[in-house]
Amino acid sequence: MRLTKQTNYAVRMLMYCAANEGHLSRIPEIARAYGVSELFLFKILQPLNKAGLVETVRGRNGGVKLGRSADRITLFDVVKVTEDSFAMAECFEDGAVECPLVDSCGLNAALRKALNAFFDVLAEYTIDDLVKARPQINFLLGLDNVHLPKIAPKITAPAA
Numbered sequence: 001m002r003l004t005k006q007t008n009y010a011v012r013m014l015m016y017c018a019a020n021e022g023h024l025s026r027i028p029e030i031a032r033a034y035g036v037s038e039l040f041l042f043k044i045l046q047p048l049n050k051a052g053l054v055e056t057v058r059g060r061n062g063g064v065k066l067g068r069s070a071d072r073i074t075l076f077d078v079v080k081v082t083e084d085s086f087a088m089a090e091c092f093e094d095g096a097v098e099c100p101l102v103d104s105c106g107l108n109a110a111l112r113k114a115l116n117a118f119f120d121v122l123a124e125y126t127i128d129d130l131v132k133a134r135p136q137i138n139f140l141l142g143l144d145n146v147h148l149p150k151i152a153p154k155i156t157a158p159a160a
Contacts, residue, residue: 007082009036010044011130014053014078018070018131019138024063033141044082051081070128076119078127086115 012034017025027045031038045064048054052067066073088111099105131137138144 003079004083005040006044007079009034009041010048010078010082011075011127013041013044013048013064014066014070014073014127015131015137016141016143017054017064017066018127019141020143021066021070024057024061024065026063029142030064033143047081048078051077053077053081066127070131071126073127074123075125075127075130076122079119079122088115 013025013030016030016033027038027041031041045054045056049056049067053073054064055067056062056064134140
């Protein structure tokens, strides 16, 4: 089984937003950090927003932020929103299946068990886990200096 690019970049987008906690993330910044097209990220944003994994803020100073805390968004949450099908074999698909063993096949049962184990593992990991596993993530994503004040605050001496 192979996850789609949509799922891959959805996880990356959520990781970026988690690393950029407390600030709105902008699609052009995320696209630049990962070297992917803005259009592709906008396409991914829609199902993530609909599922409540992200919130969007419109307007000139708008952007994207996590819809709930990073420790409450599992990889399974992302995968079930971004993947179209988990049909590992013809017998998983709806419709006419031409195999006479479709209702009593050992392969079907084994694949279903493997798929459920896959889902269980994904449910154990959160976006927060992925971000915390990389202490240098802000540097790697170019977030280290993004939110520093442009002018250092003045330090005033106490009155005498």
